[in-house]
Amino acid sequence: MKPSRAGWLFVAPALMAIAVFFVVPVAAALLMSATDFDIYALADLRNVRFVGLGNYLQLLQTPLFWRALLNTLFFVVVGVPLSIGMSLGTALLLHSPLVRFRGFYRTALFAPVVTTLAAVAVVWVFLLHTRYGLLNYGLSWLGLHPVDWLGDPHWAMPSIVLLSVWKNFGYNMIILLAGLQAIPGELYEAAQLDGAGPGALFRYVTVPALAPMLLMVSILTMAGHFQIFAEPYVMTQGGPAERTVTVLYLMYENGFKWWSLGSASAVAFVLFLFMLGFSLLQGRLTRSAAFS
Amino acid sequence: MGREGEVATQVLRAFERENSGLRVRVEKLPWSAAHEKMLTAFAGDATPDIAQMGNTWLAEFVALDALEPLDPRIRGSRQVDLADYDSGIVDTNLLDGRQYGVPWYVDTRVLFYRRDLLAQAGYASPPHDWDEWMGMLDAIKRRVGPERYALLLPLNEYEPMVALWLQQGEPLLRDGGRWGNFRSQGFARTLRFYLAMYERRLAPPVTHNEIANVWNEFARGYFSFYISGPWQIGEFKRRLPPELQSAWMTAPLPGPGGPGASIAGGSSLAIFRRSPRKAAAWKLVEFLSRPQVQQQFYRLTGNLPARRSAWADAGLAQDPHARAFRDQLERVRPVPQVPEWERIATELRLVMEKVVRGDIKANAVAAELDARADRILEKRRWMLDRKVHG
Numbered sequence: 001m002k003p004s005r006a007g008w009l010f011v012a013p014a015l016m017a018i019a020v021f022f023v024v025p026v027a028a029a030l031l032m033s034a035t036d037f038d039i040y041a042l043a044d045l046r047n048v049r050f051v052g053l054g055n056y057l058q059l060l061q062t063p064l065f066w067r068a069l070l071n072t073l074f075f076v077v078v079g080v081p082l083s084i085g086m087s088l089g090t091a092l093l094l095h096s097p098l099v100r101f102r103g104f105y106r107t108a109l110f111a112p113v114v115t116t117l118a119a120v121a122v123v124w125v126f127l128l129h130t131r132y133g134l135l136n137y138g139l140s141w142l143g144l145h146p147v148d149w150l151g152d153p154h155w156a157m158p159s160i161v162l163l164s165v166w167k168n169f170g171y172n173m174i175i176l177l178a179g180l181q182a183i184p185g186e187l188y189e190a191a192q193l194d195g196a197g198p199g200a201l202f203r204y205v206t207v208p209a210l211a212p213m214l215l216m217v218s219i220l221t222m223a224g225h226f227q228i229f230a231e232p233y234v235m236t237q238g239g240p241a242e243r244t245v246t247v248l249y250l251m252y253e254n255g256f257k258w259w260s261l262g263s264a265s266a267v268a269f270v271l272f273l274f275m276l277g278f279s280l281l282q283g284r285l286t287r288s289a290a291f292s
Numbered sequence: 293m294g295r296e297g298e299v300a301t302q303v304l305r306a307f308e309r310e311n312s313g314l315r316v317r318v319e320k321l322p323w324s325a326a327h328e329k330m331l332t333a334f335a336g337d338a339t340p341d342i343a344q345m346g347n348t349w350l351a352e353f354v355a356l357d358a359l360e361p362l363d364p365r366i367r368g369s370r371q372v373d374l375a376d377y378d379s380g381i382v383d384t385n386l387l388d389g390r391q392y393g394v395p396w397y398v399d400t401r402v403l404f405y406r407r408d409l410l411a412q413a414g415y416a417s418p419p420h421d422w423d424e425w426m427g428m429l430d431a432i433k434r435r436v437g438p439e440r441y442a443l444l445l446p447l448n449e450y451e452p453m454v455a456l457w458l459q460q461g462e463p464l465l466r467d468g469g470r471w472g473n474f475r476s477q478g479f480a481r482t483l484r485f486y487l488a489m490y491e492r493r494l495a496p497p498v499t500h501n502e503i504a505n506v507w508n509e510f511a512r513g514y515f516s517f518y519i520s521g522p523w524q525i526g527e528f529k530r531r532l533p534p535e536l537q538s539a540w541m542t543a544p545l546p547g548p549g550g551p552g553a554s555i556a557g558g559s560s561l562a563i564f565r566r567s568p569r570k571a572a573a574w575k576l577v578e579f580l581s582r583p584q585v586q587q588q589f590y591r592l593t594g595n596l597p598a599r600r601s602a603w604a605d606a607g608l609a610q611d612p613h614a615r616a617f618r619d620q621l622e623r624v625r626p627v628p629q630v631p632e633w634e635r636i637a638t639e640l641r642l643v644m645e646k647v648v649r650g651d652i653k654a655n656a657v658a659a660e661l662d663a664r665a666d667r668i669l670e671k672r673r674w675m676l677d678r679k680v681h682g
Contacts, residue, residue: 237501240645241645
């Protein structure tokens with residue numbers, strides 16, 4: 001047996017699994033996105049019409065789709081840097097030799113990641129309540145007007161970002177903390193001997209050493225943020241005034257609430273293209289930053 | 293489903309005793325996932341023999357050709373007598389001239405109101421028509437000031453608006469469910485009345501999310517009127533403080549000129565076409581339709597029985613809060629029986645929310661809704677036309 005054939009044989013089971021559970025469904029979804037597959041088609045396949053790019057064109061003409069895209073981009077553009085900044089900040093604090101009870105803080109800050117979103121959402125709905133919420137109570141102490149966090153179309157998405165950052169920053173914090181602990185102490189000592197202050201240490205030692213990890217964390221976080229669904233689903237059901245409808249939420253509604261699987265598949269592929277584009281852009285930016 | 297699923301096993305024990313050869317396996321579903329799960333069951337060829345179905349789902353499952361018409365069985369039955377049901381409710385199960393379900397329990401929307409706050413505003417009895425109602429709401433609003441309201445009309449519910457529209461007596465969709473009927477006089481009247489509630493600050497422009505706890509707010513007098521269904525009777529009894537128990541009451545929905553109609557809702561029992569045990573399933577339908585069994589179900593769940601004769605039950609006949617429902621059920625109308633209705637009603641809700649928030653002008657609403665409804669109904673028109681030509 002040729003070595004190459006043996007290799008194929010070894011990976012065959014994995015390839016088969018990937019084909020059955022990934023390639024086939026994706027191809028089927030692509031095909032479906034070119035039809036008007038819906039509840040009538042479920043009854044009788046003769047009720048399916050081939051519409052070509054019709055679903056995509058229809059989507060581009062639907063104001064709600066653009067709204068959803070805008071909402072999602074807001075969540076990504078605001079949420080990702082905020083989330084990573086928060087993770088990096090807490091990781092640096094936890095890494096500092098001055099911190100005591102490090103294990104306790106690490107666990108406490110990580111706890112939101114492992115709690116159930118549905119349960120956390122109930123608590124947050126109360127925290128954000130216009131008249132009885134803790135957040136507005138704090139604002140009134142500062143002499144500020146209460147904000148209708150989840151009911152005001154302008155504040156609903158920022159509130160979701162807030163919840164999401166609080167819920168998820170612990171995960172990246174642990175990864176970045178591990179990265180920080182892996183940076184050899186000699187590098188800092190050498191830099192200090194060269195007269196570097198805390199700012200320069202961070203800029204010229206910590207950030208370059210952490211760069212590969214930051215890239216990975218930011219790509220994963222961005223991919224996750226593009227797929228935001230659960231937070232608006234449990235907190236606002238897409239409201240108020242469709243300001244928290246995200247692309248994935250739109251897909252869920254089209255596909256599983258209204259059973260328009262054709263148009264839902266089209267939404268899924270548009271989202272895929274967007275994520276692909278952003279990931280490529282991100283990779284290129286980081287690479288050019290690394291070479292400069 | 294929901295609470296019904298929890299008590300079903302208990303009720304069905306008697307059925308199994310009577311029919312020693314039959315065993316009923318109950319699959320419990322939460323309401324929030326039930327519709328999805330049933331569709332998935334159909335797609336996966338795993339439908340049950342018999343199921344509890346929301347009245348508004350039947351059109352969809354009939355379009356799938358998933359349900360068995362029950363007319364011959366009803367004709368031959370000594371237990372199920374459709375004359376003992378409210379006609380508005382029976383109609384929800386009637387599609388293309390065939391009966392696809394037997395109403396099991398009923399549900400409609402009525403007014404829940406604070407008697408004490410209404411009395412303070414100078415009214416001894418609830419409103420009968422729209423003008424009287426609006427007068428009361430204004431009077432209450434004058435008393436409670438800018439921080440509180442007269443009516444809770446949440447922006448994330450379309451049922452109140454649909455009920456008010458049904459009162460106009462015109463079809464909600466035109467031409468056999470082919471087109472939207474939003475550019476009609478009846479809808480224009482409903483829209484004016486509905487929007488006035490927000491323009492005069494009689495109802496807060498909020499969703500259920502921001503209310504968080506309806507019963508607390510009702511107890512605090514944040515609002516005095518609320519449009520809701522029979523499940524709230526039990527909730528109000530359980531959750532309102534004892535000193536308020538004599539202060540709340542229910543009343544039929546006021547209409548444009550005298551007592552108005554409301555939505556015919558509730559659940560029916562339907563048998564699936566693919567079931568190999570239809571005769572046994574029908575036996576179960578008959579069992580669950582018995583007045584005594586319906587009364588037992590009412591005591592266990594608080595669901596209002598579909599059979600009029602079951603209302604003779606001591607507990608139900610004496611419950612003053614259930615009386616408005618009995619009265620309202622004589623005047624209920626079904627929503628359009630097309631699979632797309634739920635989606636169109638959701639568009640109605642979304643557009644109304646935008647109007648109240650000022651994103652869409654009131655005079656553009658009807659055309660916008662018709663455009664959305666017509667787009668959703670496109671496939672249905674194609675299906676109907678093909679049936680005619682083919």
